[in-house]
Amino acid sequence: MDIKRITEKSLAGERITAEEGVALLAHGDLHQLGFLANAIRRRKHPEPMVTYVVDRNINYTDICISACKFCAFFKAPEDPAGSVLSFAELGEKIEETKALGGTQILLQGGLHPDKPLEFYEEMLRFIKGHGIHIHGFSPPEVCHFATLSSLPVREVLVRLQQAGLDSIPGGGAEILCDRVRQETAPRKCLTDAWLGVMEEAHGLGMRTTATMMFGHLETQAERVEHLARVRDLQDKTGGFTAFIPWPFQPDNTALAHLPKTTAFQYLKMLALSRIFLDNIDNIQASWVTQGPKIAQLSLFFGANDFGSTMIEENVVAAAGVGFRLSEQEIRTLVEGAGCVPRQRRMDYTLV
């Protein structure tokens, strides 16, 4: 396939096909992908601004029945090391977040075997009492709640929303291709179910993000299939605010034998995401997996957002990756790339 023609097509603002996406990933060089992604990013965001959100990842439990092979965070239900955060601990974490200028919390946890839906409703009401935006419960959690409570997904979402849920994080997407899901995370919701939760949430007026965790058992074509599924749903609902691709971190997981995705492949995948997802406004850099230097460079490979300051992060840290950045460091990196850093909220309005 002719890379030059694909490039011209994309620069002209035309949508590229899945086949063209695969060709770009396979045959486009780093410079070509970077130039293209950067041009599209500048077209979508002509102002030299890079946003970030001040928040904290709160993992209410690490007990999980899913046992995904790529996860170093979970504890099996019979493992005595597993725990559930008390409301008092939650409250403390939220107050710390607010004291640091935080506007939201990212609330996610394992698929706990027996907490009822009421437990989560109560948790949301408790957090809401502290007056902070709740970005919580990724689609696998919502599907799990629906199964445990024998309620339809829509009703679960309505109840969570009524209890205080504001928006939904794009976690648990991994690779939106059932072959890969069955091989790596057979107990987690399948592709249609993941997308189904997002579609319902968008229908209820909740904004969400979408992620992709790549670099394990998937093929390049399956990565592009993932992008295509997200793009199709976005055409229908327009509810995704941002896309966040990040590479699988193998240490301490059941897939620890796999080689770690390199920075080179990360930047290519990031750029392809920007090029392919013409209907999603924002692409986030993954500084927590890539570190400050590559994250800064990401701003030239399609990213216009630094994601969260992650006052707390546990899941990637469990896989042996220890990058930490303060809000000030993020601002310095953004300025060093010739852009203006701005704190934002989940919906990308500026603080």
Next chain:
Amino acid sequence: MEQMVVAAGLGDILEKVRAGERLSVADGVRLYKTNDILAVGYLANLVRERLNGDRAYFIYNQHINYSNICTNLCKFCAFGKDKESPQAYEMTVEQVKAKVRERLAEPITEVHVVGGIHPDLPYQYYLDMLRGIKEVRPEIHIQAFTCVEIAHLAGLAGKSVPETLKELVVAGLGSIPGGGAEVFSPRIRQRTCEKKLSGEGWLEVAKAAHRIGLKSNATMLYGHIETMEERVEHLAALREAQDETGGFLTFIPLAFHPKNTELHELAKTTGIDDLKNIAVARCFLDNFPHIKAYWVMIGPKLAQIALSFGADDVDGTVKEELITHMAGGEAGGAMADTELIRLIRDAGRQPVERDTLYNVIKEY
């Protein structure tokens, strides 16, 4: 893609790079001041591929820092210590030999020896150290003593620099590393390392080495208090010296690491700074065969990306490196050759194991 370079305001520099024409100091400053790192990287990659194709070199080497005792105590250095400091150390020749002996089983082709400007180790110590290393590992190439140390040794010996170098060569010296260049500007040296050999002095030692047939490397320590103009002037001085002697093999931009130095309040260099120094050097130093992305300083991730932004060398399987490590360098001290090879290949380049003088040992 070329339209993007033109859009970044670098169309004329693109023409020059395409024609193989030399860049002016003003061109160099413009490249440094360009925000579009992709455009600068694209230009550098054109030069890189013209000179070195897809090859990405690495070396299997061993670093020995024989002493951290130093009378210069440069403000940007976390390694050098006063003789009275509790952290001060010096190795005996026997200890240096033991370090070499420890790793005889590994396929090391180069030992890289640098240290502080020690107030009272005698000239004989340095000759004995070279001979001692050769005794333990006769076939090894010794790359030792920055130009700053060589000038100091000549002072100790009471001989001229060329005479001293000749004696060191007889004792086993194979080539000279690029350290101690910092930034040549007298303004910078006065403010950060006033006791150190001057920029002119550094260049004189390098050229003297080249004239007796030794090869050497060159460095620039960037990211402290230097201006863009001072960086380009530094590069211009190196380019001029290289025109004269042709003895430089590799230019290695070194990122300043502030932790534990007197300049600790300065910010660390960012990825864009690091890549830009590699890319501008590749465009500007048209007579240098190689540009190195020293992964110990900038991290393996960025070093991999640098292979598309002008660099054709990533140094090697360094172990026991202390100078960057003491200043808070975050990359691990050692990387397996299999990982280096994987990173290079994954970036679409061909891994080539080399010796110090860029003779090919193995193509992967």
